[in-house]
Every structure is written in C-alpha cells, then in structure tokens.
Amino acid sequence: MTEEKTVTEWGNPATGLTLKITGVLHEEQTPYQHIQIVDTLQYGRMMILDGVFQTSVKDEWMYHEMIAHVPLMLHPNPQRVLIIGGGDGGCAREVCRHACVTSIDLCDIDQRVYDLSKEYFPSIASALLNPPEKLHVHTGDGIAFAKQFEDYYDVIIIDCSDPVGPGEGLFTRDFYRSAFRALKKDGILVQQSESPIVQQPLVHAVYEAMGDVFPLVRMYYSHVPIYPACMHSFMMASKKYDPLKDEARTDCPQPMKYYNRDIQKSAFVLPEFVKECLRGNYSF
Known part of the structure; x- marks a missing residue:
C-alpha cells in the first residue's frame, strides 16, 4: 500500500x-x-x-481581491499605493487593475519569493511577469522602506506572513506609527490579521495596537479555505473614511470572483463572537 x-x-x-x-x-x-x-x-x-x-491557485482570489479592493474602493481617489510583503504578486495584480492608481511600490524582503512565484505561479504573479509602468518592485525591508516617506501614500497594504520571522515587526505600534506618517491625511492602512477563530489573541492585539495610532480601526473578513478555520480577517486603519458610514466608489474593475459592491460594506458586519474578540473576550 x-x-x-x-x-x-x-x-x-x-x-x-x-x-x-x-x-x-x-x-x-x-x-x-x-x-x-x-x-x-x-x-x-x-x-x-x-x-x-x-x-494556492484555487483560492488565492478570495484573499487577494479582499485585501486589495476593499481599501481601494473606500478611498475616493487612490493614486499612490504601497504593498509591503506580497511577493507572490497577487495583491499587486489586483491593485494594478485600478486605473486611478498611478504608482504602486511593492516591497518584499525575500527576492526568492518573487522568483519562485514567477516560475511556479504565473497566474498569480502576472503583474510581476509583465509589470506595467506604474508598478515598482523593490527587494528589502518593508519597515525601513516605509520610514522613507511622509504624507505620501493614499493606501498602504500589508500583505505579510504570520507575525514570526521576517513579518514580526509589521505587527508593532512602531511600524503602525511609520505607516501613519507615510499616509496622506485621508490615507488608509490594511493588514491581514489572521483567523478570528483560532488566533483570537493575535487579532485582538492587532486591533488594539492600530487603535493606539489611528483614529478609526475596523475589522473585516473573507473566507479562505487554506487558512486556519477558513475565516480570515483584515484590519483596516483609517485617518478619515469609515467603511460602515462612507460610501465606496462604484467603478471597481471587472470581472471579480469574490468581491462585489454588497461585500464592500457587509464584510465589516461582524458576528458577535468576533466583536467580543476585539474587546478581548475569547471564545476559542
């Protein structure tokens, strides 16, 4: 056998x-x-x-569409975008679809992630294989990269791995302060923030840390089968726009496989146990 x-x-x-x-x-x-x-x-x-x-090639769009389009559609005119992490190219692929975005900086610490993504995941890394003029690919420490800028980006997307190893520093108040400075006065930060089922203390910690720096923090979620418990969260920190109150743009690129206009707002409607998690009360 x-x-x-x-x-x-x-x-x-x-x-x-x-x-x-x-x-x-x-x-x-x-x-x-x-x-x-x-x-x-x-x-x-x-x-x-x-x-x-x-x-994975079968479910990557459930993640990449939601980490990219939700903040971009909330902002009325996102022109400059920074992606930290995201070396597989999936987030960059989605951001490149927005005509209003004129400049994208993509910064991943590991050149080999870029290389292997282009070799083994061409559909995900399509923007890396055929980069448009507005996409600028950098290899290096995303924390140090962000510190170079002040009042510059409209949207910053943290498409990082778990808070261990090279991604650990991206989950700190010091980094969120750097991101705050790098954003314009109406800028938006989004970060993947793990599972609100099996990683509740981490989700709460990210929410609290962002809330110490930004005036508004909201959590939203998607369903990604290869991630723990299938339910994956994203934390949005905003200087101005509230995804539950402000209307999003309606000119989203098409077609989509997960994101739509209804999900733009409904993704922020949280189950009660998730609300309790954000308050520091864990059910798992």
Missing part, C-alpha cells in the same frame, strides 16, 4: 489543516525563511513559508 503524502499547517497547538499532496516541486531555505512549493489534490499548487500555507 502506497503511503499518502500530506502537509499540515498548525493554526495553533490544537488545530491544524492537513492536505494531501501529489508532489514537492521545490524546497529551499533562504536567508529569511523556508520555502516549499507543493501540488495539492484539493487546492492545486501552493506556496508554504516556514510551514504556513501562503497561497
């Missing part, structure tokens, strides 16, 4: 997701993290960083 090959990500010490795989296409240790490229039976090709499932 042939032994089945699997990969498992542990969302916390008690909960994990195990997927059957048909093969490991690539594996290496970079100066920053351990990278695996695998083919899974359920979700197709997938990238894993330090044991954490990052993206």
